Amino acid sequence: MIEQNQNLQLNRAAWLHKANSPLEVGEAPLPTAGPNELVIRNVAVAINPLDCHMQQAGVFVQQWPAIFGCDVAGQVYEVGSEVHGRFKKGDRVIGHAINLVSGRPQDGAYALYTVVPVDKAAILPDAIPFTEGVVVPFALEAAVCTLSLKQPGTAMPGVATPALGLPYPSLEPAPSSKTLVVYGGSSSVGSMTTQLATAAGIKVISIASARNFELCRSCGAVQVFDYHNPSFVEKVAEAVAETGEEFVGIFDAVSTPETYTNDLAILAKLGGGHLACVHPPPDNVPGNVKAGMIFAVDDVATPVWRDYVTPALQAGKLKCLPPPTIVGKGLEHIQEALKRCEAGVSATKLVVEV
Numbered sequence: 001m002i003e004q005n006q007n008l009q010l011n012r013a014a015w016l017h018k019a020n021s022p023l024e025v026g027e028a029p030l031p032t033a034g035p036n037e038l039v040i041r042n043v044a045v046a047i048n049p050l051d052c053h054m055q056q057a058g059v060f061v062q063q064w065p066a067i068f069g070c071d072v073a074g075q076v077y078e079v080g081s082e083v084h085g086r087f088k089k090g091d092r093v094i095g096h097a098i099n100l101v102s103g104r105p106q107d108g109a110y111a112l113y114t115v116v117p118v119d120k121a122a123i124l125p126d127a128i129p130f131t132e133g134v135v136v137p138f139a140l141e142a143a144v145c146t147l148s149l150k151q152p153g154t155a156m157p158g159v160a161t162p163a164l165g166l167p168y169p170s171l172e173p174a175p176s177s178k179t180l181v182v183y184g185g186s187s188s189v190g191s192m193t194t195q196l197a198t199a200a201g202i203k204v205i206s207i208a209s210a211r212n213f214e215l216c217r218s219c220g221a222v223q224v225f226d227y228h229n230p231s232f233v234e235k236v237a238e239a240v241a242e243t244g245e246e247f248v249g250i251f252d253a254v255s256t257p258e259t260y261t262n263d264l265a266i267l268a269k270l271g272g273g274h275l276a277c278v279h280p281p282p283d284n285v286p287g288n289v290k291a292g293m294i295f296a297v298d299d300v301a302t303p304v305w306r307d308y309v310t311p312a313l314q315a316g317k318l319k320c321l322p323p324p325t326i327v328g329k330g331l332e333h334i335q336e337a338l339k340r341c342e343a344g345v346s347a348t349k350l351v352v353e354v
């Protein structure tokens with residue numbers, strides 16, 4: 001009992017007590033690492049649109065009160081008994097917290113200490129600040145799930161995941177003759193998918209606001225088109241056709257009725273292809289379109305976490321983009337950051353130092 005009380009004093013978290021209520025910062029049990037887990041002492045956490053949905057509607061919450069949030073960067077505090085060699089106490093790391101699937105409060109990012117599976121963590125090179133590294137984890141996993149699943153799985157009841165079956169990113173990508181369109185290239189998930197596809201040898205043609213063309217290019221996009229231009233659908237289709245390469249399809253990182261109309265128009269001009277969405281895909285897609293919705297927690301990402309993330313960050317081949325906007329320091333600032341995320345961001349990821 002004494003030990004439990006001492007532990008309670010060590011950890012703090014931003015708790016959600018019920019849907020559509022503000023987060024409340026308070027004490028939390030200090031988590032312990034399971035055999036294949038790390039406990040991370042967080043230095044920075046990042047905000048994702050999903051977190052806003054979780055707070056507002058309580059979606060994915062399995063246990064109340066809840067601690068949620070997906071992105072952490074910090075130092076390893078405890079290493080699980082089966083984690084042999086890859087991590088030690090004190091290492092600087094980034095990690096993808098999976099409260100989304102486990103429902104356990106200790107797996108939520110919005111705390112001083114968070115449990116992360118060892119296969120969803122990587123060493124953060126010393127030269128990269130925690131506030132930059134923390135933009136990577138959830139977007140990285142979403143990008144791998146978009147690009148590299150070979151067989152469709154289940155994103156939600158009745159909705160299949162896309163299965164583009166593209167290669168994993170590599171430090172020395174083999175050239176391929178494939179082209180992918182990324183719609184929403186300046187978003188967190190869109191820019192990371194552009195980076196990983198480029199590092200798999202795929203040509204990316206991106207769609208974003210003109211002010212964010214440079215960001216898309218720095219992620220590897222070979223061409224970028226402004227969705228405010230009334231003829232961008234035709235221009236994107238022409239650009240894909242002009243590559244003369246195999247058209248894989250579209251990753252739609254926005255996934256609204258408006259973007260779906262444009263996706264289907266582009267796909268119609270190019271003879272069909274994959275349509276990978278971040279929300280349930282449109283109904284009644286033509287037979288030559290393979291539509292699915294990604295689900296961004298999947299073991300398909302393990303080899304990327306294990307073999308690619310750290311050396312690619314070290315070599316500058318994986319960039320911490322879009323750049324962070326630091327909202328404040330302290331768990332109390334997470335609520336404010338969620339409000340800002342809900343209002344919408346452009347080419348940035350909201351980050352809170354804890």
Ligand SMILES: NC(=O)c1ccc[n+]([C@@H]2O[C@H](COP(=O)([O-])OP(=O)(O)OC[C@H]3O[C@@H](n4cnc5c(N)ncnc54)[C@H](OP(=O)(O)O)[C@@H]3O)[C@@H](O)[C@H]2O)c1
Nearest residue numbers: 049050184186187188189208209212278294295296346347
């Ligand atoms: N299913 C899953 O597993 C999963 C996983 C992760 C994320 N998601 C979902 O994916 C979506 C994106 O997440 P995120 O974190 O990447 O979002 P984000 O970074 O917050 O998205 C902001 C970006 O969206 C772009 N955008 C907005 N409307 C656009 C449009 N009509 N056309 C092109 N770009 C547009 C903006 O581009 P400009 O400023 O250039 O205009 C802005 O840079 C969210 O809805 C999220 O919930 C789903």
